[in-house]
Structures are given as structure tokens and as C-alpha cells.
Amino acid sequence: MAYYVLAIDQGTTSSRAILFRPDTSIATVAQQEFAQHFPADGEVEHEPDDLWSSTLATCRGALHQAGATARDIAAIGIANQRETTLLWDRASGRPAHRAIVWQDRRTADLCARLKSAGHEAALTAKTGLLLDPYFSGTKLAWLLDNVADARERAARGQLAFGTVDTYLLWRLTGGRVHATDATNASRTLLYDIHAGRWDDALLALFGVPRSVLPEVMDSSTAFGTTDPELFGGAIPICGIAGDQQAALIGQACFAPGMIKATYGTGSFVLLNTGRVPVASNNRLVTTVAYQLGGARSYALEGSIFVAGAAVQWLRDGLAIIKSAEESGALAQEADPSQDVVLVPAFVGLGAPHWRPDARGALFGLTRATGPRELAQAALESVCFQTADLLAAMKADWRDAAGAMKTLRVDGGMASSDWTMQRLADILDSAVDRPQVKETTALGAAYLAGLQTGFFPEPDRFLSHWRLERRFAPQMEAAERARKLANWASAVRRLLG
Helix, strand or coil: CCCEEEEEEECCCEEEEEEECCCCCEEEEEEEECCCECCCCCCCEECHHHHHHHHHHHHHHHHHHHCCCHHHEEEEEEEECCCCEEEEECCCCCECCCEECCCCCCCHHHHHHHHHCCCHHHHHHHHCCCCCCCCHHHHHHHHHHHCCCHHHHHHCCCEEEEEHHHHHHHHHCCCCCCEEEHHHHCCCCCEECCCCEECHHHHHHHCCCHHHCCEEECCEEEEEECCHHHHCCCCEEEEEEEHHHHHHHHCCCCCCCCEEEEECCCEEEEEEEECCCCCCCCCCEEEEEEEECCEEEEEEEEEECCCHHHHHHHHHHCCCCCCCCHHHHHHHCCCCCCCCEEECCECEECCCCCECCCCCEEECCCCCCCHHHHHHHHHHHHHHHHHHHHHHHHHHCCCHHHHCCEEEEECHHHHCHHHHHHHHHHHCCEEEEECCCCHHHHHHHHHHHHHHCCCCCHHHHHHHCCEEEEECCCCCHHHHHHHHHHHHHHHHHHHC
């Protein structure tokens, strides 16, 4: 009898492994950070062996803490940092280059050239994405063009490409399986999300040979089994999803119209649109939410570049707080007569603006402005950006307005009661925080457990989601309108 599902949550700065019980409670957690590499301005890399060794160590650590063996694990599920791109030798497993991280901007010029040549509209129609260095396709093209002999080796079938999930699956199976799931494939700029396949015209546009690509599979399926030597026995690998889609699943947002927001360093808001891929007229991304039984469900996605990073700025840049937890209490004491607005475009503005050239600004400063008002402005900026994304989603999807009644939240900032209450006030809708905060890992665990029968079908899994606290709007309509108008004015002035 298996007692646990093992979830791998491989993130940008650390790898974690979590054992979940059948009731979705957490048995053990192991985490290990790894180094970030910044070889030049705008370039971010990871050592592939760091991704692998930290994942292996945390998996073994979680098993050890629980006194569990391979026989006690029903399956493994993987959630991964999306878009990060790897290329390696099929025979030796040796990486051709460091992994190019999703944050990396080295292919900005390539994206600009392709836009100027008029390729973005057709590309967006097929992939649901924008021509931006964020996504994997231009990173892979850069590797093929800049790593010695890469194109020749790729043409001979000697190289394999993958996002982090694919690389970990390859390593876990001892090099036997080269595959990914539809959610990760949909972030590459190479995958037609309507036809559900790699697209020859897109491959030609980026100069990518089909021989390097992984097989695209369901998010919940039998991907393979681990090398028995890794954990003292073979464990089935049965679930894979990109981290934001995994969080959508962990929040049990299976019905069209359900929506979640994950608040980490940045923030990602995903709206389940069901079996219909909704094209955005407001610079949102259309993506695969998950694929089960060969059927794809889709989501509209909006990205906020700075969320928790605004709190880090208060702590590390301004030194007005010593810990992130202090920000809510400080904001609570702000002078209500002041209208200080922070537009936190420290690294540009994400959706729906997509202005990488924008930079942050503070508006409404007076001689009386102090740390309290700055803390409030930083936290409110996250709420305002979320409101912009939800407004764009309602404009893009005619069914959204009647469906988006509640926002389910997770991530570090979701622990701040003040911020979540202000979010509910600004959105004029309920904000629900779950008991299980590890929603990304839970989503990966669920996909693996669904395949093996450890977890029930989606309609029954909904009952496993448990509310920790609901934040209901309390702000007067006039006050909400005034704050939103101040925010809109600040953004216009910044971008103008």
C-alpha cells in the first residue's frame, strides 16, 4: 500500500520535495537553494547539475524524514519553473550550455527583428503567446546558434531540448524518457495550442530541428519510472505541469471562470476558460491550463513582474522594515488623507502593458509622507496591478464577468491579512485563502495521484480544497473608485 505522493517543486531559486497524504495534508518537506549565475547584463543562467542534484537531494530528504521507501510512494509529480531552457547530449547527458532562465533577456533583439518582420500576429494566433524573450523558443534558437557545433549535432539527432520538467524526467528515468506535458510545451513559442502539436512553420521560423524536441503528453499520465538506484526502487512518474498551471490545479480551479493568483516575487493570475482558448485583445497570454485524457483546458494568464519584490524593496532598498511580515502592520497605520501611489516598474511593466522599458515611480508625495505611506503604496500596487489583469480578462472573455466571483490566492504575500483585505477591497470581490498554502506542489501531486488512483477525479477533488479565510470587500464604492482612478492616472503619466 502506498501512503504518499511525492511532489517535486523545482523553482527559480530552490528545489523542494513534499510528501502528500491522501487527504492532501503534508507529511514532510525538504528544500535546497542553489546558485544563480548572471554572466552579463540581462542574462540569467542555472547550472543544470544544480537543478538535478538539488532535486535529488530534496526527494531523498523528504523520504528520509518520513521514514519512507520507494514502496510507500504511489507516484511522483513535477512542477517546474517555466520557460527555462536546456540543451544536452542524448548519449552522455552532458549539458551543452548552462540553462537559460526564464528571466533572461538576451534574445530581445531577435524578438524585435521578428516583430519588425511582421511575425508576431501569426505566432500569437497559433501559440497564444507574445514575441518576448520570456518564452523558450528564442532561448533554444540562441543555444543552437551560439554553442559550438550545436546545429550540426542537433541535425544528427545527438542533442535533446527541454524545459526543466523534461530535463528532470530524463535524469530521473536514467535517460530513457524524453517528454514533456502540454502546459510546458505551450510556453515554448513552438507549439500550436489549438492543434496540440509542434508546428513546422514555427520550427522553421526559429531554426529548430524537430529531432531535438520532446514528446508532448498529458499532464497526468504514465511518463515512466525512476531509475531504481535513485530511491531503492522504481517509482512511477505520473504528473507534470508548469508551476503556475500546477497552482491552478492545486487550487482546484477546474471549472471555467475559476481564477487564482499566486503572489511571489512577481505574480501570475490564471483564469480557467475551459475547452475554449480565448484570444486576448489586451496583451494577455492564452495558455494550456492542463491536458487530461487527451482533452486540453485553457487559461488566460496575466503576469505581474513586481509583487513580493516591492516588499523586498521596502526591506532591502529603503530599510524601513526588517522583515516582510512587518509591511502589513506598517501600512495599517498610514495616513488615509494621503494618496501616495507606487508604480513598481523596477524591471518594466508586465501585462496588460508589456513595457520592459518602463521604470518605477512614486506619485503624490508630500512632506508628511513617511514609511507608513510607502508601505501602503507598495502593497496597494500589487492590488492595483491585479485589478488591471482582471479587467483585461473580463474584456477578453465575455463569460468572465459573470463567472469571476472569487479569487483564490496563494504564495508568500497571501499570508498578509492586510494585503489580502485590501485586495478584496480594490477588486470588490471575495478573496479566498486555502488551508494548504503549497498549492503548486499540491497541483503536481494531484496530477500524479490522479493517474494512479491515489486522488479522485477532479469533480470529487474539489471537496479536498479547504478554505482557511475569506476576505470580503469592505471599502466604500467611492473610495475604491478614487483609488483606482489615482492608479490609472499614475500609470498613464509613467508610460506617457
